[in-house]
Amino acid sequence: MTKHPRIVSSVLTLSTVALCLSAPVSAAGKDPDDKKASQSAPALVDDYRLAPGDKLRIEVYRDTQMSQSVQIRPDGKITLPLLGDLEATGRTPIELRDVIAKQLKEYMTNPVVTVIVVEATPAVAYVTGEVNHPGAVTIQSQLTVLQALAIAGGLKDFANAKNIRILRRSALGVQTIAFNYKDAIRGSTPVYLRPGDTIVVPD
Template structure:
């Protein structure tokens, strides 16, 4: 009986490690300006607070002043805050929680019913983005949709055909990235 339990436990551990091995762009959240963070310092209520990441990417905390938050994961920021607090607190234990995502957007323009900026707080495909924006106007060219994206400092153009996608052919429905512009001519 004990060996069956060990075998099942080993199997579950193998499955869970393979699930974590398949990472996507949304697995490691990168903090950005406008995000609201909850900084918790265990057993230190004077240091525990919410902090909004300023446009310059920093947050301000008691005694340690400005800390660069933008461009870091919550775990990286936690480690930096813990290191800086060691001057004032013995063995600080810090938790960083992203309470509000306000720094990631994609933009919908052209012949759609509701153009504008949309929050990218979870993975979003082009088809999902078109649905959120209310669909097309009557003059939309659904076969020539473009996604404008910055990659390595250059603007690239990715093409998407709604007509092909709804026919079940050549479905290239990919995830949008922060600052993508979906252009529906």
């Protein structure tokens, strides 16, 4: 028996509609969960604190001379045309972006600035003074001062456990944070290290 062409066409059309309704596709053909993951990832970047050795790309919209690839120097600064030296260490990429944009307003109207971390240095802190194994300790995710001291082999017998200091470089200079080892082992609020921090254990 020969099927009528109009009937065949109608069957094909209905089948196509059924397939479209049964398999919805999100925008750009991506799973909605992938979109959620991509939206949550930048939060980690936004919280990242810049450190000496980090390689950055500074993009100024429609200004090729101001757009620069730079590396943060050991003194924590970068140098840009017109602006000179800028403190970068201790700031987030967004904070540095805002500082650059604010200063550029003296030279251009409504500058649009982007700061990209091209390569981050390994996150380390330093332990010095009256510990058994002074030196650098790697910060994996989060590291407390107490944990860093344990990695450094613990305190020596004559260490001044109540007057330990953490030296932290920020955009405002070097900050000193007091740390009492005896309070820490009793369960006081933990102090978390940032990349570049130096723990000084006096005698």
